[in-house]
Amino acid sequence: MNQIETRGLTRRYGRxxxxxxxxxxxxxxxxxxxxxxxxxxxxxxxxxxxNLLAPTSGVATVLGVDSxxxxxxxxxxxxxxxxxxxLPRWMTVxxxxxxxxxFYPTWDRELEAALLRQFDLPEDRKLAHLxxxxxxxxxxxxxxxxxxxxxxxxxxxSGLDPLVRDDFIRGVLEVSAQGExxxxxxxxDIEEVxxxxxxxxxxxxxxxxxxERTESLQARFRRVEVTLGEVTPALEGLxxxxxxxxRAGRVVKFVETRYERDATEGACxxxxxxxxxxxxxxTLREIFLVLARQGRxxxxxxx
Amino acid sequence: MVRKDLRRMAWPVLAWLGFLxxxxxxxxxxxxxxxxxxxxxxxxWMRGLRSASIGVSLIGTSALVLLAGVLVLEDRVAxxxxxxxxxxxxxxxxxxxxxxxxxxxxxxxxxxxxxxxWLVAGFxxxxxxxxxxxxxxxxxxxxxxxxxxxxxxENLGQQAFAVLTTMGLSVLxxxxxxxxxxxxxxxxxxxxxxxxxxxxIFVGGAGAALSWQYRTRRTLAGWxxxxxxxxxxxxxxxxxxxxxxxxxxxxxxSAEGGQIAVALTADGELGELRPGAxxxxxxxxxxxxxxxxxxWQGRGVLRDFEGGSAEVEFxxxxxxxxELARLLTGVKRADSSLPWELAVSRRPQWERPAASRSPVFxxxxxxxxxxxxxxxxxxxxxxxxxxxxxxxxxxxxVAEGAKETLLVEERRxxxxxxxxxxxxxxxxxxxxxxxxxxxxxxxxxxxxxxxGSGGMLVDILMLTAEPAVDLRREGWxxxxxxxxxxxxxxxxxxxxxxxxxxxxxxxxx
Numbered sequence: 153m154n155q156i157e158t159r160g161l162t163r164r165y166g167r168x169x170x171x172x173x174x175x176x177x178x179x180x181x182x183x184x185x186x187x188x189x190x191x192x193x194x195x196x197x198x199x200x201x202x203n204l205l206a207p208t209s210g211v212a213t214v215l216g217v218d219s220x221x222x223x224x225x226x227x228x229x230x231x232x233x234x235x236x237x238x239l240p241r242w243m244t245v246x247x248x249x250x251x252x253x254x255f256y257p258t259w260d261r262e263l264e265a266a267l268l269r270q271f272d273l274p275e276d277r278k279l280a281h282l283x284x285x286x287x288x289x290x291x292x293x294x295x296x297x298x299x300x301x302x303x304x305x306x307x308x309x310s311g312l313d314p315l316v317r318d319d320f321i322r323g324v325l326e327v328s329a330q331g332e333x334x335x336x337x338x339x340x341d342i343e344e345v346x347x348x349x350x351x352x353x354x355x356x357x358x359x360x361x362x363x364e365r366t367e368s369l370q371a372r373f374r375r376v377e378v379t380l381g382e383v384t385p386a387l388e389g390l391x392x393x394x395x396x397x398x399r400a401g402r403v404v405k406f407v408e409t410r411y412e413r414d415a416t417e418g419a420c421x422x423x424x425x426x427x428x429x430x431x432x433x434x435t436l437r438e439i440f441l442v443l444a445r446q447g448r449x450x451x452x453x454x455x
Numbered sequence: 456m457v458r459k460d461l462r463r464m465a466w467p468v469l470a471w472l473g474f475l476x477x478x479x480x481x482x483x484x485x486x487x488x489x490x491x492x493x494x495x496x497x498x499x500w501m502r503g504l505r506s507a508s509i510g511v512s513l514i515g516t517s518a519l520v521l522l523a524g525v526l527v528l529e530d531r532v533a534x535x536x537x538x539x540x541x542x543x544x545x546x547x548x549x550x551x552x553x554x555x556x557x558x559x560x561x562x563x564x565x566x567x568x569x570x571x572x573w574l575v576a577g578f579x580x581x582x583x584x585x586x587x588x589x590x591x592x593x594x595x596x597x598x599x600x601x602x603x604x605x606x607x608x609e610n611l612g613q614q615a616f617a618v619l620t621t622m623g624l625s626v627l628x629x630x631x632x633x634x635x636x637x638x639x640x641x642x643x644x645x646x647x648x649x650x651x652x653x654x655x656i657f658v659g660g661a662g663a664a665l666s667w668q669y670r671t672r673r674t675l676a677g678w679x680x681x682x683x684x685x686x687x688x689x690x691x692x693x694x695x696x697x698x699x700x701x702x703x704x705x706x707x708x709s710a711e712g713g714q715i716a717v718a719l720t721a722d723g724e725l726g727e728l729r730p731g732a733x734x735x736x737x738x739x740x741x742x743x744x745x746x747x748x749x750x751w752q753g754r755g756v757l758r759d760f761e762g763g764s765a766e767v768e769f770x771x772x773x774x775x776x777x778e779l780a781r782l783l784t785g786v787k788r789a790d791s792s793l794p795w796e797l798a799v800s801r802r803p804q805w806e807r808p809a810a811s812r813s814p815v816f817x818x819x820x821x822x823x824x825x826x827x828x829x830x831x832x833x834x835x836x837x838x839x840x841x842x843x844x845x846x847x848x849x850x851x852x853v854a855e856g857a858k859e860t861l862l863v864e865e866r867r868x869x870x871x872x873x874x875x876x877x878x879x880x881x882x883x884x885x886x887x888x889x890x891x892x893x894x895x896x897x898x899x900x901x902x903x904x905x906x907g908s909g910g911m912l913v914d915i916l917m918l919t920a921e922p923a924v925d926l927r928r929e930g931w932x933x934x935x936x937x938x939x940x941x942x943x944x945x946x947x948x949x950x951x952x953x954x955x956x957x958x959x960x961x962x963x964x
Contacts, residue, residue, distance in 0.1 A: 199535050202540075202541055204535035204540055204541070205535060223545065224543040224544060224545045224548075225543065227541065227542060227543040227544075228543045230541070232541035234536075236536050237536055237537075237538060237541075238531070238536045238537050238538055239538055240459075240463075240529075240538055242463060243459075251459055252542065255542055255543045255544065256543065
């Protein structure tokens with residue numbers, strides 16, 4: 153079952169199309185990351201899903217409810233943390249928690265206390281006097297303590313130092329491990345996403361360019377280095393799944409986007425006789441960069 | 456949610472209430488100062504006082520608008536970044552909480568902090584209810600409009616811009632638009648009713664926009680609602696030309712009824728009556744005692760005996776104003792003729808020029824029924840003090856000049872705070888009457904309110920007497936009347952002679 157589904161979701165700001173015909177399925181229990189450069193439409197997508205913005209066309213359902221009808225009852229099961237959210241900065245951490253608690257029938261005071269300890273948050277300090285990272289942790293705490301079915305994080309790591317990021321991620325991971333929680337996050341901090349996400353979707357100029365499990369994505373991308381023998385053939389007629397092909401002396405490097413060990417090595421040896429083939433796994437960040445560059449190149453060609 | 460807002464707003468509201476109390480104390484200090492002001496310096500002093508009063512009112516009202524804005528923008532409705540938007544809080548529930556907090560902090564609290572002052576000042580139960588109602592109503596109206604504009608904007612800067620724009624448009628609607636559409640005369644006749652209609656549209660439109668915005672968060676549509684209210688406001692100002700209850704027109708009364716006698720006299724040459732020329736109507740009411748009768752407007756034909764004629768309309772003479780004109784017939788002299796001045800408002804088109812004629816008027820005149828009471832009588836002598844109940848009036852002096860100027864200080868006399876007075880809700884105006892001869896002197900209040908706060912004010916009158924009379928003679932009495940003009944009717948006249956001023960034409964029926 154999917155906790156979030158979108159069909160042809162489109163959102164325009166005047167003539168600018170921020171999200172275009174987006175189809176998305178976020179499975180129950182998954183940690184789903186929306187990746188993309190600035191202006192790709194990640195935040196707009198989340199805002200439409202949260203009924204902060206109305207879709208121009210298309211449909212989105214969240215926890216089985218049409219996003220346009222997402223009301224108070226559904227929100228008791230959704231946690232939302234955003235870098236841009238206007239927090240009640242004049243309140244202390246304790247006051248924020250006391251204010252939020254009555255709205256959630258499932259609020260878990262033990263979890264609240266545990267997260268307070270884990271995040272090392274000073275209860276009596278006003279949010280205005282907290283660092284940005286601490287304030288984000290307070291916001292996360294106020295979104296985790298009622299054990300939401302769906303946690304939505306919009307650029308949660310932006311501007312946080314590594315230590316706070318680690319705290320933040322551990323917090324999310326720990327609670328998501330405790331039950332059937334679904335996490336949807338939008339970010340361009342790919343290293344952090346790699347630690348968290350089991351599904352990724354990539355957006356570019358409002359369009360989805362990729363959507364699959366992180367595991368399979370990383371399995372099918374390899375950076376391949378071919379060390380040529382005596383013969384140095386021309387780099388022509390190469391498979392379309394090889395991208396960013398470059399030659400440096402006797403070494404040909406490329407990224408295989410449909411990697412299968414036997415098939416890829418076979419294809420290399422067919423073209424490069426006596427060549428030594430080494431395929432290295434890629435990080436999500438490297439894959440993201442390759443795809444982003446590919447997108448830009450395709451756009452330039454089309455132009 | 457209400458508790459959160461009360462906690463959030465506590466200090467700013469306390470500061471504002473402190474300002475209100477301080478300004479109330481300021482009123483007391485002003486009153487103490489009054490005792491030392493000499494009649495000669497009073498006019499200058501009063502001008503300064505009025506400026507200060509405007510400043511205090513502006514600060515108090517601006518603070519009220521600001522506080523209402525802060526209350527709403529604490530959990531802003533427009534935009535997508537507010538904390539509450541992603542929490543299980545329904546818009547209607549949040550609006551309820553905001554209204555409760557606003558009602559408590561910005562409407563009830565000012566009344567509560569003023570209550571001890573009013574009690575010490577000797578307000579009776581009726582006055583307490585009246586002043587509390589008035590203060591609460593004014594604050595509630597301002598708060599609803601300010602909250603609506605804050606709900607449609609994302610920060611205090613935008614809210615301030617929206618408030619200033621609204622004020623600018625309101626000034627345009629009130630002052631400029633009617634002039635452009637030449638509605639000045641018509642709207643003056645209906646100004647009282649119009650004000651309530653406009654207020655209803657204004658506050659009602661703000662309430663509708665506020666409710667819409669909280670329930671749907673469709674800001675553009677919310678602005679459209681507000682814009683529709685403003686357009687309605689302008690529309691009323693331009694198109695509304697009648698008073699409530701007058702839609703069917705005043706009832707007609709036959710001339711044969713013979714209930715009212717009117718004598719018309721004109722200033723200057725009768726053959727050269729031009730727009731603005733005064734025709735004085737002396738009205739003799741049919742019965743003694745109140746209610747009194749006053750002409751309101753008329754239209755018909757002026758004919759001369761050589762066959763020339765001209766359509767003519769009478770209206771209130773420019774500059775006198777409705778209430779002032781009513782005063783002239785509001786004096787308790789029902790057994791004698793009351794002078795009344797109308798003006799020719801449309802140029803007569805004589806068929807043949809004539810240097811001197813005695814035209815007659817045939818047409819209809821509309822009358823109003825007036826009710827009132829004399830509150831107190833004060834001989835107009837410098838230093839004279841009149842007192843009725845707890846209200847005391849002191850004449851500070853009689854100025855020299857062609858148009859005599861009086862400075863009259865009126866105050867509510869109470870032991871602790873002798874200056875306190877509830878806001879006047881009735882039409883209160885003044886006339887002078889010569890006790891010995893019964894002659895009337897029309898007076899015009901140039902300045903009325905000095906400085907006030909929270910239902911209390913030092914009420915100083917600067918009166919100009921017209922026409923010039925020797926007010927230094929003894930026996931002039933200042934009379935304050937309360938008037939209510941609700942009944943109206945039309946009476947038809949045939950061949951009513953218009954006499955030259957100073958001649959002794961008899962009135963007709």
